[in-house]
Amino acid sequence: MFKSIVASLAVSLPLAWSGSALAQQWPTKPVKVVVPGAAGSGTDITARIFTDALSRKFGQPFVVDNRAGANGMIGTEYVAKQPADGYTLLFSYTAAQVVNQSLYPKTGYDGAKDFAPIVQIGSGGNFLVVPASMPVKDLKEFIAYVKAKPEDELAYGSWGNGSGGHLSMEALKQQTGVKIRHVPYKSSAAANTDLAGGVIQVAFSATASALPLIQAGKIKALAISGPNRLSTMPEIKTMTEQGVKFDLASWYGMFAPAGTPPAIVNAINAEVHRLLQLPEMRETLSKAGLSDWPVKTPEEFGATVRNDVKEWGDIVRRGNIKVD
Incomplete structure (x- = not known):
């Protein structure tokens, strides 16, 4: 049994070290952060607050790339098809990520399956x-x-x-x-x-x-x-x-293409959570209508995304809501 434990450690420790090393090495060049909305929109303004802070933390520019159109589908689909190397991220919002696939017959992406959830940013109604x-x-x-x-x-x-x-x-x-x-x-x-x-x-x-x-x-x-x-x-x-139960909330969130290394995902998650503890950050985001600051791991945020896909989808289906 002792030998099996040693053998297991011999396999797992290099993987842990390589993940840590990866997080320390990344990024070595600018990181593109796609916003599926127009410049000046609420999503764009909020994204720029975080990209500025992430640039300072990681020592490389985090550059906003506005790809508006089709209720957020153009920018979201673009990110889903990019390499999972940590150099293309998505700063999105509830409707684009979890509602569109119920509203439209073809979105070109699955908001839950085609992305690695990184971090939820606030929650509000x-x-x-x-x-x-x-x-x-x-x-x-x-x-x-x-x-x-x-x-x-x-x-x-x-x-x-x-x-x-x-x-x-x-x-x-x-x-x-x-x-x-x-x-x-x-x-x-x-x-x-x-x-x-x-x-x-x-x-x-x-x-x-x-x-x-x-x-x-x-x-x-x-x-x-x-x-x-x-x-x-x-x-x-x-x-x-x-007396009218409606607990679904809106949020902002950061995502990467599915398959992005967990070390990169976890590094961004940790830094955003640190930023969200700052009183001045919370004051700024409160003015944008966010009222809660859930601290979730990437896995927990992924569970939120999957639940919201179902709950918002149920509303769309019950109402037989169609979008031209």
Whole structure:
């Protein structure tokens, strides 16, 4: 038995050393970080915060490469097909990584199988917002208000077909039976403008874009999706707290092509977690609507991705949601 243990160590120790050596040697050249969204988008702005920090840590430039289009599919598919050598990474978001494959017949990638999950960056929800003049103060009263109206008389806005705002409202409709028409916009900010003006009556809005209008008294928040309240508006209860279970959260995340060496994945994971402990980093990301800071290993983040593929996919299938 002793000999077998020694033999086992003789095999495993060089592998451990080689992994450690690999993490120390990498990177020896610039690292491309693909963002499947446009310059100036929330994903792009957040990605640049981390790429700047990673450049300082690892001594090589981490360069953002914006590849927008097709609801994030263009950039995501590009990364899935790159060499698994740690020199092409993906900085993505929930919809592009886990929702698209349920919305579209062909995405060119599998968000769970074609990537090595590196690290989850925060977790948060969207505000359910209505005009300030609507005579309701919480989710229960809103549901009753909608049900008292003729079917589809009221309209809700989102930042596009298949967006988090669209699917969150569909989840609410599926659980409560309310009937509300969908009006897709090009951005959450555009939907909020029409909401404040009374053109539409409700929306699930990205918290960062909704906060200024809430604070100005032009719209009001009735609930927030996801498992946690937002630290900057802790008085707004979650949907689950108000009787409509909806714990799915939005997040940012870093990924690499499947097969990327674990030593590289773990090195990035450790550094991002260190950054997320910094108060100034959390303050910056809180303003972007993130309310929780889960510390997950790459394997645990992978489990989150697989669960979200199923849960968001169930919403799409139950609602028979199609995207042109």
